[in-house]
Amino acid sequence: MSSYPSESEPPVGAAERGLTRSPGLRRRLLADAAARWVVTAGGLATIAAILAILTFIGIEVVPLWRAARVELASQFRLARELRLPALDASRSVLVGLAPGDVLDVVRAGDGKPLSALPIAALAGQSVAAATRVRDTLLLATDAGRLLAERVVFTPRASGEASAGVAPAAPDASLVDVGQWELGVAPRLLASSMPGDKGLVVLYATAEPGVQVFASVEKKNVFGAVQRREVRRTLAVPGDPTALVVNSAGTRAYVGTDGGELQFWNLADPEKPERVAAARTADGAAITALTYLIGDTSLVVGDAAGGVNVWFPVRDATQASGWRLQLVHPFDPHPQAVTALAASPRDRSFLSADASGQVVLRHATTNRDLAAPLAAGGPVAALVYAPKANGGLAIARSGEVSDWDISNPHPEVTFGSLFGKVWYDGYEAPAYVWQSTGGTDEFEPKLSLRPLIFGTIKGTSYALLFAVPLAVLAALYTSQFAHPSMRNVVKPIVEVMAALPSVVLGFLAGLWLAPAIEGHVPAVLAMFVVGPVGIVAACVAYKALPRELRGRVPGGLEVVLLVPVLIALCALSWALNGWVERLFFGGNFQQWLLNSAGLSFDQRNSLVVGFAMGFAVIPIIFTISEDALANVPRRLVSASVALGATAWQTAVRVVLPTASPGIFSAVMVGFGRAVGETMIVLMATGNTPIFDWNIFNGMRTLSANIAVEISEAPFGGTLYRVLFLAALLLFIATFVVNTVAEVVRQRLRRRYQEL
Numbered sequence: 001m002s003s004y005p006s007e008s009e010p011p012v013g014a015a016e017r018g019l020t021r022s023p024g025l026r027r028r029l030l031a032d033a034a035a036r037w038v039v040t041a042g043g044l045a046t047i048a049a050i051l052a053i054l055t056f057i058g059i060e061v062v063p064l065w066r067a068a069r070v071e072l073a074s075q076f077r078l079a080r081e082l083r084l085p086a087l088d089a090s091r092s093v094l095v096g097l098a099p100g101d102v103l104d105v106v107r108a109g110d111g112k113p114l115s116a117l118p119i120a121a122l123a124g125q126s127v128a129a130a131t132r133v134r135d136t137l138l139l140a141t142d143a144g145r146l147l148a149e150r151v152v153f154t155p156r157a158s159g160e161a162s163a164g165v166a167p168a169a170p171d172a173s174l175v176d177v178g179q180w181e182l183g184v185a186p187r188l189l190a191s192s193m194p195g196d197k198g199l200v201v202l203y204a205t206a207e208p209g210v211q212v213f214a215s216v217e218k219k220n221v222f223g224a225v226q227r228r229e230v231r232r233t234l235a236v237p238g239d240p241t242a243l244v245v246n247s248a249g250t251r252a253y254v255g256t257d258g259g260e261l262q263f264w265n266l267a268d269p270e271k272p273e274r275v276a277a278a279r280t281a282d283g284a285a286i287t288a289l290t291y292l293i294g295d296t297s298l299v300v301g302d303a304a305g306g307v308n309v310w311f312p313v314r315d316a317t318q319a320s321g322w323r324l325q326l327v328h329p330f331d332p333h334p335q336a337v338t339a340l341a342a343s344p345r346d347r348s349f350l351s352a353d354a355s356g357q358v359v360l361r362h363a364t365t366n367r368d369l370a371a372p373l374a375a376g377g378p379v380a381a382l383v384y385a386p387k388a389n390g391g392l393a394i395a396r397s398g399e400v401s402d403w404d405i406s407n408p409h410p411e412v413t414f415g416s417l418f419g420k421v422w423y424d425g426y427e428a429p430a431y432v433w434q435s436t437g438g439t440d441e442f443e444p445k446l447s448l449r450p451l452i453f454g455t456i457k458g459t460s461y462a463l464l465f466a467v468p469l470a471v472l473a474a475l476y477t478s479q480f481a482h483p484s485m486r487n488v489v490k491p492i493v494e495v496m497a498a499l500p501s502v503v504l505g506f507l508a509g510l511w512l513a514p515a516i517e518g519h520v521p522a523v524l525a526m527f528v529v530g531p532v533g534i535v536a537a538c539v540a541y542k543a544l545p546r547e548l549r550g551r552v553p554g555g556l557e558v559v560l561l562v563p564v565l566i567a568l569c570a571l572s573w574a575l576n577g578w579v580e581r582l583f584f585g586g587n588f589q590q591w592l593l594n595s596a597g598l599s600f601d602q603r604n605s606l607v608v609g610f611a612m613g614f615a616v617i618p619i620i621f622t623i624s625e626d627a628l629a630n631v632p633r634r635l636v637s638a639s640v641a642l643g644a645t646a647w648q649t650a651v652r653v654v655l656p657t658a659s660p661g662i663f664s665a666v667m668v669g670f671g672r673a674v675g676e677t678m679i680v681l682m683a684t685g686n687t688p689i690f691d692w693n694i695f696n697g698m699r700t701l702s703a704n705i706a707v708e709i710s711e712a713p714f715g716g717t718l719y720r721v722l723f724l725a726a727l728l729l730f731i732a733t734f735v736v737n738t739v740a741e742v743v744r745q746r747l748r749r750r751y752q753e754l
Contacts, residue, residue, distance in 0.1 A: 068369035068407040076111035129189040190243035200249030214269035246295035255286025278324035301337025341382035352379035433688035450688035454698030461609035470620035478628035482555030497618035505682030508611035522576035627661020667740035
């Protein structure tokens with residue numbers, strides 16, 4: 001009987017016939033379609049999640065590269081000249097010394113006079129010279145008296161501001177905080193008021209040199225305050241034109257009309273010491289000096305328009321042990337520098353010249369943060385707002401320019417993150433990561449190079465330990481081991497991958513590191529005793545009669561090496577003292593320091609290599625073993641049939657054929673090691689240094705994120721730099737995986753025809 005449909009019955013497709021005749025097949029097809037959609041949706045969701053993470057990281061990183069924003073908030077003209085101007089914290093009140101020796105208080109924004117505060121302590125004397133120390137005015141009179149008047153701002157209780165109505169400006173008042181007798185009217189004045197030393201004053205008169213006046217207050221054993229005054233003269237060649245003293249009153253700089261910059265040590269006011277001297281380019285007269293925050297870096301402006309940052313560095317060739325170093329030269333102004341103002345929050349500063357040009361700069365990154373600003377004529381004074389959110393320039397004509405400054409990340413540039421930077425007090429430019437310090441004056445050091453280097457270092461040592469063991473173990477297990485052993489070894493190694501990294505880090509930091517510290521010669525000896533002993537054991541085994549060797553099933557011979565390996569490790573451990581005395585003079589750590597100049601840290605790269613290698617071995621082993629086991633048996637049989645030994649077959653046939661899979665295993669292990677956090681965090685000293693020394697620690701990008709993120713202020717520079725580090729990790733992993741996939745595909749095409 002024909003199986004073809006009759007003419008009266010329309011032909012039916014095979015798929016339709018199957019669906020109508022087999023409900024089970026229909027369910028399977030529907031299940032396959034549903035699974036396909038679920039897998040597709042899962043893949044798309046994974047891609048979307050990765051893109052969302054990248055977007056979030058990008059949102060946090062992009063603001064690092066935004067330029068500073070400087071906008072003119074207002075311009076107004078003062079009714080009369082103001083010297084030593086200052087702004088309150090809210091930038092609503094401008095205070096300065098006005099003609100008639102009174103303190104004028106005007107409203108910032110429009111210059112409206114608010115009050116004029118007479119200085120009662122003057123008692124009819126006139127001000128010959130003046131300076132400012134934070135919120136205190138130091139006034140030297142023509143009668144040789146020195147007065148200290150503190151400016152106090154008291155907010156007014158005016159309620160909330162309504163639309164178009166500004167809140168009331170704070171009230172300003174003066175508090176007399178001290179009087180001293182200089183005995184002469186100075187023409188230049190600089191001072192500091194350290195809390196436990198009273199007062200340190202530098203002043204210049206018509207006489208040669210610079211005078212030092214120090215008033216030191218100390219409490220005796222009975223609690224009574226004793227004041228001691230010191231007067232000394234500093235021998236300064238030329239005519240002093242600028243003076244500055246640090247806040248502690250221990251360091252002073254003097255600039256002269258001949259362009260000489262002198263650095264004096266005033267730690268002992270009775271014995272001032274000239275530490276170092278330098279000279280400006282072309283001997284241009286120094287016109288302005290100011291310390292940057294931290295009182296280490298000094299900004300120097302000169303009559304040729306030069307603006308440079310100097311600080312002292314150690315120099316063994318100098319008698320004092322120090323020299324003045326020009327660290328950050330800036331583009332010069334078109335005319336003589338007339339004023340400088342340093343930021344109270346970071347290492348930014350304003351510089352102005354006689355042409356009315358004002359520039360916002362940053363010392364650490366050695367760059368101009370914004371385009372030059374135009375004031376209303378030659379600038380007489382500059383003010384940086386207390387919260388570093390504004391700047392103010394007062395021209396000699398009395399015109400005031402007030403700018404809003406938004407400069408949240410001035411210390412971040414490509415050069416500061418990846419290049420060498422000359423930081424305060426360093427003898428040379430360096431790569432340094434040190435994000436926080438003990439004070440608000442700390443200079444952030446955010447070079448990512450030590451962290452990238454630490455990541456490469458830790459990963460290299462871990463893979464150096466893990467790759468040979470894992471790949472060779474996989475080769476033995478897949479090609480030589482007895483099936484019963486393979487069925488035991490592989491699951492055990494795979495279970496090792498489930499060990500939490502925090503447990504491995506805990507064991508490495510609290511047990512392995514102290515154990516290795518006292519037995520480094522034993523560990524080094526293991527790399528010699530172990531291979532030699534195992535080879536000797538194998539030779540001895542081969543020398544045994546065939547009858548004895550035949551009692552051990554093929555593929556289980558390695559079990560006999562386990563007690564041998566344990567014995568060799570125990571022997572190396574026992575020989576620790578003997579090896580240390582014979583080769584290292586009885587003290588390995590001291591020998592390492594004396595002979596190689598290398599230090600030894602308890603939690604070092606050797607410990608990290610062992611611990612992280614232990615975490616990476618299961619991944620590399622599992623993937624490599626699968627790749628080796630999946631090599632077609634026909635290739636192995638053909639090789640053996642041609643007379644090759646099992647070892648020759650494994651090395652020359654199986655290993656090359658499985659190389660794409662082995663390469664993938666190594667790359668997966670690399671990614672695991674690069675992203676490892678807890679082991680590195682707990683098993684190393686987390687020191688961000690450039691040193692391949694295996695006995696030193698390091699700090700990796702991932703560990704640094706874990707350490708720093710909890711202390712990073714939200715939205716701050718450190719916070720965003722940590723996100724940049726995370727982005728670098730992502731990019732590195734992506735690039736490595738992409739390259740690995742390309743190489744794997746090429747290797748696969750090369751060997752798939754075998």
